[in-house]
Amino acid sequence: MFDVALSAAGAQISFATSCDENFPPEHIIDGKDDTFWSSTGLFPQEFVVTFASLMNINTIKIECSNVRKLLIERSVQNEPDDFEPVEQKDMENSDGQWQSEEISVSNMTAVHLKFTVMAAYDHFVAVHRLHVDGNAVHG
Amino acid sequence: MPNSLRAKCIIVGDSCSGKSAITQVFHSDGSHFPKNYAMTTGVELVTKPVHVQDTHDAVELFIYDSAGKELFSDMVQNHWANPSMVVVVYDVTNETSFNSCAKWLERVRSQKPSVTMPSVLIANKIDLDERRVVSMKEGQDFADSNGLEYFECSAKEMQNVEQPFLYLAKTFHKLYQDRIEYFMSMT
Numbered sequence A: 001m002f003d004v005a006l007s008a009a010g011a012q013i014s015f016a017t018s019c020d021e022n023f024p025p026e027h028i029i030d031g032k033d034d035t036f037w038s039s040t041g042l043f044p045q046e047f048v049v050t051f052a053s054l055m056n057i058n059t060i061k062i063e064c065s066n067v068r069k070l071l072i073e074r075s076v077q078n079e080p081d082d083f084e085p086v087e088q089k090d091m092e093n094s095d096g097q098w099q100s101e102e103i104s105v106s107n108m109t110a111v112h113l114k115f116t117v118m119a120a121y122d123h124f125v126a127v128h129r130l131h132v133d134g135n136a137v138h139g
Numbered sequence B: 001m002p003n004s005l006r007a008k009c010i011i012v013g014d015s016c017s018g019k020s021a022i023t024q025v026f027h028s029d030g031s032h033f034p035k036n037y038a039m040t041t042g043v044e045l046v047t048k049p050v051h052v053q054d055t056h057d058a059v060e061l062f063i064y065d066s067a068g069k070e071l072f073s074d075m076v077q078n079h080w081a082n083p084s085m086v087v088v089v090y091d092v093t094n095e096t097s098f099n100s101c102a103k104w105l106e107r108v109r110s111q112k113p114s115v116t117m118p119s120v121l122i123a124n125k126i127d128l129d130e131r132r133v134v135s136m137k138e139g140q141d142f143a144d145s146n147g148l149e150y151f152e153c154s155a156k157e158m159q160n161v162e163q164p165f166l167y168l169a170k171t172f173h174k175l176y177q178d179r180i181e182y183f184m185s186m187t
Helices: A025-029 B019-027 B070-077 B095-099 B101-109 B136-145 B162-185
Strands: A012-016 A045-065 A067-075 A084-090 A099-120 A126-136 B004-012 B043-051 B058-066 B085-091 B119-124 B149-152
Touching (some): A012 A025, A025 A045, A099 A126, B004 B019, B019 B085, B019 B119, B136 B149
Parallel strands (some): B085 B119, B119 B149
Antiparallel strands (some): A012 A045, A045 A126
């Protein structure tokens, strides 16, 4: 098992609804805790992480700020479409402090994961880090 | 490259107070004042980017011009989820429209009670000076006690229509800067 949601592991951001050039969505998968993606207004906000190949996933962990309602979806297609829901989470208000949510999903496969912030505790949210523990599916 | 923020701007107030006229004059940069009255049924959405003074940034306003008639109230409020900012409009020649401002403000704020929303109060139709019944002081006092920035305008004369929106964009941009600083301070 290792973190497959890192640009160093071949992961990419294939879509995001906000892009402040100083706080781009690539910051989510750069492996650093001191960088973040910030949304720039309006909800919902989304980003899609595309892995290097089809992955077997065990846990998804997201670290963010101001998120109230989060929807996670997955796709096993080559192109990021045909998403199906994985989990919907209501997160606690932490007044802008870091929120951390870990979701266990034993033996789930995905090429793409889509994260949708449906609602928030503020006008803006930040996503600091994403960890996805998994392995490439061989076969 | 300049950054573009996005904000959902809800415009409310009694019917016939001039919400659509203000929206259209602002949206058309003063080239279009609707001379004939057409009641808004539901919500009309227009978008307009506003440059934020002294920055390279812009705020793209998604303006939800909302029907003032109570008949459409429930339907209209369905469009108000996750508001970013609010504009309350009244007609200075119509006391009832002024008295309704508190109700309108409360309705929008109840959508997102936990968040500070940049908010303005617009006293419209100041060109009709001889028919004016709500004074500048009354408007200003209401604005002050409700956390609103007060503006007077005449959509018909295209006078001061842009200012409230420039203020909203600037305030929203400031909120973003503050939030970014806060996010950075946590790392």
